[in-house]
Amino acid sequence: MREANVVCRQQGCGNVVAASRGRLVEKGRIGVRLYGRCRGTESSIRQCGIRRGPGFCNGGYYHHVTCSESVRLVNGSGLCSGRVEVKSNQSWASVCEADFDQQDAELVCRDVGCGAPAALQGGLYGGGGGQTWDKEFQCKGNESLLLDCDTSDRKNNTCLPGNAVGLTCSEPDDVRLVGGGSLCAGGVERYDQGEWRTVGAEDRDQENVAAVVCRQLGCGSTVSVPPGNTTGGIRVSCYGSESSLRECLTSYDLRPGLTVICSDLLVQPDIFLTDPMGGVFRGHQGPEMFRGYNFTITCSTQPQYPGGSLLLTFTGSNRTQPAVNHSAAFLFPAADDSHQGNYSCVYDNYVFSHNFSSESELLSLAITASPLPAFIIRHVVVLLILLTTITTSYLYYKVKTFTQMLQVI
Secondary structure (H helix, E strand, O other): OHHHHHHHHHOOOOOEEEEEEEEOOOOOOOEEEEOOOOOOOOOOHHHOOEEEEOOOOOOOEEEEEEEOOOEEEEOOOOOOEEEEEEEEOOEEEEOEHHHOOHHHHHHHHHHOOOOOEEEEEEOEOEOOOOOEOOEEEEOOOOOOOHHHOEEEEOOOOOOOOOOEEEEEEOOOOOEEEEEEEEOOEEEEEEEEOOEEEEEEOOHHHHHHHHHHHHHHOOOOOEEEOOOOOOOOEEEEEOOOOOOOHHHOEEEEEEEOEOEEEEOOOOOOOEEEEEOOOOOEEEOOOOEEEEOOOOEEEEEEOOOOOOOOEEEEEEOOEEEEEEOEOOEEEEEEOOOOHHHOEEEEEEEEEEEOOEEEEEEOOOEEEEEEOOOOOHHHHHHHHHHHHHHHHHHHHHHHHHHHHHHHHHHHO
């Protein structure tokens, strides 16, 4: 991607959107070959180490680079973050935070080949010491490019130092794992040139590619790279530190498909509290339970894989049950002060020859005194039920008797 960055800069364009290479179609074409890598800061590809001469491209590869045209992100940590700059009169200008909103951010992220905006903040990636864009964008959301939006004169003519807008976009949604029963396991596919293609890698590159895939998908780290089940995948080569797969080198000579298993394989389980006697209510800090009432904490998870177990953890005291129908209920007969604290569910399962686990959010439970002793409340509830039943029966009998009298008359 460093060479691609230099090419985009030399052409007066913005960020690298995509870079790939493939077999040279045109035989006999004269080209140049890079024999030293670019640093990425050069203003021209000529400043990189090149070797000229006819025939060097015969049977070799061509490089294809796609750049954004009128917007770019600079000084970021990857292709999807940086200070927003727009092209104005063949030069680049920073955008003031006050002149930029969420709709503008969506257009920029789309233009540089990234996902939805994740963070938008002035000065996030430097204040920008050069030219400042002197208009305010009025985007409606249906434009193709940021500079297609209507603009108006800036309401405030000053843009204070440090207010140049910084933008972080999510990684592009162009990679997926299929056939593994989870978003974080399966064969690697990448959306490329209008279709989903199997991704392959050389043996020496597989671990690096797998690390990038797990990172891009938000699936944690790599657990294993089993032998691939498919053939004919486009070849990808990574260093392992890239944020997304599109930052790696892509070639269209085929390699066996790559299968990846990431650490965050299991979905997060759910945890919720129920009580049959109505002894729980919502307090300021979360659910509160009356002393003496029984309650149940239920752990459940989505049906990804059969089997597994659900563990309920609470202040060092753990209870485990099999995940029957992907759920387990833990009954507490009578609430007392020892039950106050934080609960969580941990789902454990052994799949793909490895142990995996996933933990739910915390459930904070407080125990409080009941307004009346629990046994009195229970008796009152029983008496009310009996009274309601007797009253209903009496009214029914009276109505029936009155109806029979009318029929006799």
